[in-house]
Structure formats: C-alpha cells, structure tokens
Amino acid sequence: MSRNGLTRQVTINDVARTAGVSRAAVSKVIRDASGVSASMRERVLAAIEELGYRPSLAARALRGSSYRIGLEIPHLDARFMSLIADGAKGALVGTPYELVLAVADGPEYSAIEALVDGLVDGIIAVAPLVDGDWLETLASRLPIVMLGRHDSPENYDTVVGEDDVGARAVMSHLLSLGHRRIAHVTESEAVTAPGIGTPHAVRLQTYLDCMLEAGHQELVSVVRRSPGTYGWRASTARLLAGSEPPTAVFAGHDDIAFDVLAAVADSEHAPDKVAVVGYDNTPLAAHPLISLSSVDQSGLEMGAQAAAMLLERIAGRTEPRHHVVTPTLQVRASSRPADLMDASRPNARARERTAKTG
Amino acid sequence: MSRNGLTRQVTINDVARTAGVSRAAVSKVIRDASGVSASMRERVLAAIEELGYRPSLAARALRGSSYRIGLEIPHLDARFMSLIADGAKGALVGTPYELVLAVADGPEYSAIEALVDGLVDGIIAVAPLVDGDWLETLASRLPIVMLGRHDSPENYDTVVGEDDVGARAVMSHLLSLGHRRIAHVTESEAVTAPGIGTPHAVRLQTYLDCMLEAGHQELVSVVRRSPGTYGWRASTARLLAGSEPPTAVFAGHDDIAFDVLAAVADSEHAPDKVAVVGYDNTPLAAHPLISLSSVDQSGLEMGAQAAAMLLERIAGRTEPRHHVVTPTLQVRASSRPADLMDASRPNARARERTAKTG
DNA sequence: ATGAAAGCGCTAACAA
DNA sequence: TTGTTAGCGCTTTCAT
Numbered sequence: 007m008s009r010n011g012l013t014r015q016v017t018i019n020d021v022a023r024t025a026g027v028s029r030a031a032v033s034k035v036i037r038d039a040s041g042v043s044a045s046m047r048e049r050v051l052a053a054i055e056e057l058g059y060r061p062s063l064a065a066r067a068l069r070g071s072s073y074r075i076g077l078e079i080p081h082l083d084a085r086f087m088s089l090i091a092d093g094a095k096g097a098l099v100g101t102p103y104e105l106v107l108a109v110a111d112g113p114e115y116s117a118i119e120a121l122v123d124g125l126v127d128g129i130i131a132v133a134p135l136v137d138g139d140w141l142e143t144l145a146s147r148l149p150i151v152m153l154g155r156h157d158s159p160e161n162y163d164t165v166v167g168e169d170d171v172g173a174r175a176v177m178s179h180l181l182s183l184g185h186r187r188i189a190h191v192t193e194s195e196a197v198t199a200p201g202i203g204t205p206h207a208v209r210l211q212t213y214l215d216c217m218l219e220a221g222h223q224e225l226v227s228v229v230r231r232s233p234g235t236y237g238w239r240a241s242t243a244r245l246l247a248g249s250e251p252p253t254a255v256f257a258g259h260d261d262i263a264f265d266v267l268a269a270v271a272d273s274e275h276a277p278d279k280v281a282v283v284g285y286d287n288t289p290l291a292a293h294p295l296i297s298l299s300s301v302d303q304s305g306l307e308m309g310a311q312a313a314a315m316l317l318e319r320i321a322g323r324t325e326p327r328h329h330v331v332t333p334t335l336q337v338r339a340s341s342r343p344a345d346l347m348d349a350s351r352p353n354a355r356a357r358e359r360t361a362k363t364g
Numbered sequence: 365m366s367r368n369g370l371t372r373q374v375t376i377n378d379v380a381r382t383a384g385v386s387r388a389a390v391s392k393v394i395r396d397a398s399g400v401s402a403s404m405r406e407r408v409l410a411a412i413e414e415l416g417y418r419p420s421l422a423a424r425a426l427r428g429s430s431y432r433i434g435l436e437i438p439h440l441d442a443r444f445m446s447l448i449a450d451g452a453k454g455a456l457v458g459t460p461y462e463l464v465l466a467v468a469d470g471p472e473y474s475a476i477e478a479l480v481d482g483l484v485d486g487i488i489a490v491a492p493l494v495d496g497d498w499l500e501t502l503a504s505r506l507p508i509v510m511l512g513r514h515d516s517p518e519n520y521d522t523v524v525g526e527d528d529v530g531a532r533a534v535m536s537h538l539l540s541l542g543h544r545r546i547a548h549v550t551e552s553e554a555v556t557a558p559g560i561g562t563p564h565a566v567r568l569q570t571y572l573d574c575m576l577e578a579g580h581q582e583l584v585s586v587v588r589r590s591p592g593t594y595g596w597r598a599s600t601a602r603l604l605a606g607s608e609p610p611t612a613v614f615a616g617h618d619d620i621a622f623d624v625l626a627a628v629a630d631s632e633h634a635p636d637k638v639a640v641v642g643y644d645n646t647p648l649a650a651h652p653l654i655s656l657s658s659v660d661q662s663g664l665e666m667g668a669q670a671a672a673m674l675l676e677r678i679a680g681r682t683e684p685r686h687h688v689v690t691p692t693l694q695v696r697a698s699s700r701p702a703d704l705m706d707a708s709r710p711n712a713r714a715r716e717r718t719a720k721t722g
Numbered sequence: 723a724t725g726a727a728a729g730c731g732c733t734a735a736c737a738a
Numbered sequence: 739t740t741g742t743t744a745g746c747g748c749t750t751t752c753a754t
Binding site for chain 2: 746747748749750
Binding site: 400 | 723725732
C-alpha cells in the first residue's frame, strides 16, 4: 500500500528473498554483470518472472543512469518534429535506451528542465531561442545535442541544416521561373529577428539577400502569422487580396505552406498562378492533392544523427561535434509553371473534375 | 564529477549548507510545507536561486511522487494522437504535473512499461491490443486511464468514443447518397479482428452490419494496408483498378483517408465519382485541397478528459469511471455529390488544384 | 520552528 | 562466485 491504497510494487528485495539470494546477486543478473553462476542466474530469472518484477527507474537513476533519452520538441503538430522523433527512436533500437518526449508550450526552458529533473541520461532538443550560456551550463552536467542551432558551442553537439543553402535553392528556383513578386511567409518575430541565428531567421535573411541580389528589393514582402489566429491562412489571404499580390510564396516550413495553399485555394487566384514552396519536405508534401515543392533536409536522418551523437557523449566523448546537413530542393506541382504541369500530369482525367466543377 | 567527468549536480545539501539550515528545512520550503519561518524561507530561496538548484526527480520519485504524467501513444505521425496529447497537456496546465510522452513501436507493452519504470505518477495510454488482465494488474499499482478501449475494467478508467455510432453515421450518410458499392479501408488484421473490441474492429463490424442491413452483403469489400508498404495507397489503387471499383470508401481513420484520396487522384477515376469519408476529423481534413468528410470525436476533449480523470485517481479516487464521447459526422466535399459540391463550393477555382498531381 | 535520522530501491565497492 | 554495506538525493516522522 504505497500510494493511494494501491498495491505495493515489487522490489529487488522481494526477488532476492524469493530466489533465496542477495540483492546484489539480483542486481548483477538484471544488469548482465559478470560474476553470476548459471544456477543463480536461473533462480533469479525465475523469481523475476514469477513476481513480475521491474527495476525502479527512480532508484536506478538515483545511483547512475536511467536509460532514458529525452527529446524536447516545440509543438507536437509540426510534422517535421515527428520525423526527428522517428529518426531518434530508430537510432536507439538495439540499445538499452528508451526515448521519452517532452513538448514545449512556450519558452523551451521549462520543457527541457522537466526532462533534466526527470531522469534522463541525455537530452536532444529543438530550442532555437534558448540562451546559449544557459545551455552550456546545463551541458556541463548532462550530455546534450541541439537541433537547428547555428552556434558552435563547446559543451554540447549540434545537428543543423544549411538553411542558407536551402533558402537559396528555393529563391533560385522561383527566380529562374521568372517570378519577381515573391513573398516570404514565416514564423513570429520572436524566431525570425535579424541576427539571432535561428533557422527561420537565416531563411528570412537569405530571402532578403536573394531579393536584393536579383534587384527586387522593392518587391520584398514578409508575412507573419496574424496574432490571435492559429495559422497563416488569414495573413496570406490578406496578402493575396492586396493590390499587388505575389506570384510566388516561399513559406518558412511546410505547415506554413499548407496554410498558404489553403489561402490560395480560397482566393480568387488561379492556383497555378501562385507558386508555393515549403521547407522540410514533410510527408504530406508528396500527396497528389497537395504536391508541394519543398526543401528536404531529412528530419529522419537528423534525428538519427542526433541520437547517435548523444550516445557517443553518454559513452564519454567530451569534444563537441557539429553535424551539418545539406538540404536539397524537391520540386513538385505547386511551383511548376502551368504548361509544364500539363505535360507532367500522369492522369489527364483528373482534370475532368475541374471542367465539371469549374 | 558525477558522470562522464561532468560537473556534479547541485543537491539539497548544497542548498542547506549555503543557507545555513538543515536539509529538512530546504525540503519544506520547496514543497511549501508548513513550519517555516519567513526569514528561513527567504534564506533558503536565496540559496536556491544562487545555486540554480533543482530538486532531483529521481530522489523525489523514490520517496513519493514524480509529478510526471506519462502518455503512451502508438505512432507519433497519427495526427489524432497529437490532438489527444494537446488536450492532455492543456488539462495539466496549472497543476504541478508535467506530461511526458512515450511512443510505442510495436506492442504497446514495452512503451507502457518504459513509462511505469520511468517515474510517472500515472499513465494515460492508447493501447487497444494490450491484455486487459495485464492492465488490471498494472492499474493496481499505478493510476491509469486508457483511451479507446471498449472494456469496463475495475481498476482503471476509460475514455472512449462510440465507434458504432460514428461508423453508422458514415454508412447512413453514404447509403443515403445512393452509394451501394462501399468499401472499407482499415488497419491491419491484428487490430480489426472480429470481437476484439478495438475501435477499428467496431468500425469494421458496424460497416459489415450496415451493408447487411442495406442488403448489400455481396458488395462488401474490406481492404487493409499492403504488407511491406507504408500506407494504404497501393492497396486502394488495386481496389480502384479492379473490375468493379467502389463508388465510396469508408476509411478507418483520416490518415487512411488521405491515402485513399491520393489513390483516387492517381487513378483513372474522376475524384468526385468516389466518395471518401474518414474518421477523427483531423485538422487537415478541413484543408480546402483535401476537404475530407470525417467523424469528429474531439481528440482534444478526449485527451483533456483523460488527464482530468487521471488527476482524480492520483488524488485518491478508486472507483472506475468510464467516459463516453459521442461522435458527429462532419460532411465536406469529399463525400458530396458533384451537383451539391458545385452549390456549396466557396470558390470554384479552388478545385483546379486537384488536377495537379506531381 | 528547527533539525536529526531513518529509509525509498538500487548499484558498486569491497569482503568473504 | 557470493554477500555485506555504504550511500545516491530526497521526504518524513519524531525529537528538540
């Protein structure tokens, strides 16, 4: 009756008593340590089975390791985060480590702290805004790998995509298609402020650079989520309804792009008159009804890489490593000119629907 | 230098020493317990601040509670799960509890166990296949709320949607539209086997019942994911390419429905000749390029409800509670007859995009 | 109001 | 090979 009048949990003592051995013996067996005879191992295993014993992580963590890796992500609904989690989880298969997730609501500090207090042997986190010094301090106590940070810290590792390369690929693509009036729809001011080095700040800066280089500086148009709304649909709708709407939109990430596509669909503009490109190459981008051009930076691989690096750190490495992922642009229908689209459509009949309904 | 040559963590002893008080005093302060003078509280708080102290959850959990709620979900990519997590997280705001997630790869046992060992005060889980007796045993040691189980256990609570009601709504809708050749695309055999009482088994059974009641028993057509593939697109494509393809598809959940829509778009069938209805009313279903009819069972509310019930259990309740959610069908363009679609489409041109496959 | 001390379940020296 | 023992950081009586 340990809590709430519930049944007491089975402890290592119960197993030891049942098997007629010492606690240390049980501990050795469950840790696969050396110095256990076959017969003893057998008896202990039998007792464990019989009692349904599972070692308490709290006790274990108190002594040494918890065999848990914490992954902190902002928003669960961002599909890119799912990819990262899947990748990390995959990299942990075959190791004694389990992945636990913490979702940050606001500033990622609290979520990371929840993980730190919470018995993990190491942390992978997506937290672009968290203070670097704070992280350095934290990292001096716990192995840490950060995703999507462009800094070069001493105490933790990073895995980051070349956001400038990716953004430039988008802009080159759109410019080469003849677009001049290209808008950029992105995240809130907080994560895109100049010079803060977040992925979205870099993408925005690259957008601005490219527009300048192309001589389109007066056509620059940056849109952020409308305060008080849940997405970018309303902001984009306003943009499209303006007097000089863009002919192309570079969206900060795919979820933004989906909202942009929705706004275009809602608008008076013919869908194929507004090119849209996203970022992250989320699975849904490949859906034929969406068919969104997007920059692929392999979230799966990034997650796996981060987990592998964290494991190295847990194993003892202390020199920082910084893994860079080179993104590639995946072009799909959302940014193909209409005539090209016609030629590339695998199914001409799909258009019948248009004829009937439009 | 506790691990990996890293800096030792700040403990309650450090705080006590710095503040010049006993450990017990510090403990009282951080727990807001009674019996602390204002001056002592102040000194302790100052020391905590100065040292950046955070109590070790491992140690706390060993003695009492960890203030962590574990949520186990199968697949992170299922959008419905995100809704549940969001709902649960929301319900925990303002409480001292934090939510941690564990994603199950295969049989949910291991993920749940990872959470149990792992220092949570209670568990919310989506685990339709886990053995009821096993859960009862587990629940006698730890507060548990299960989602999507149609059983009526004694030791744990449940939050479940009326899958028969939802499925019947779908079928009535499709039948009233005049469809006779209605296919059901669903999950693997494992989770849809007759009589196992999982949501998907109930939906399938209801589908069969409705087809029978409508006198269409020979037109029954059930499709599952092709082994070795990642989705339902290939299976559905085969179905559509058959000699007598369905005119309507009832998909087991929205993610399946998206695959079905993709297969339809890929096929020789005009999109509006194949009605598609999903389940869960995932946010993307409302996207104008998707516009998927779907059964809404409010994952947000289910998650919040589950968290609230778990909190009650942690607070001491032992009588089981079983919360039932009544689903409602949300009709959208994917299952409207063409003429109706014309009348209701806000922007005729929006549909043009469906022509783009890429 | 404050502190001393006994554990929670486990691991890791060390002793036998 | 096996068992004994000393904590890990914290909470919680129980004295003071």
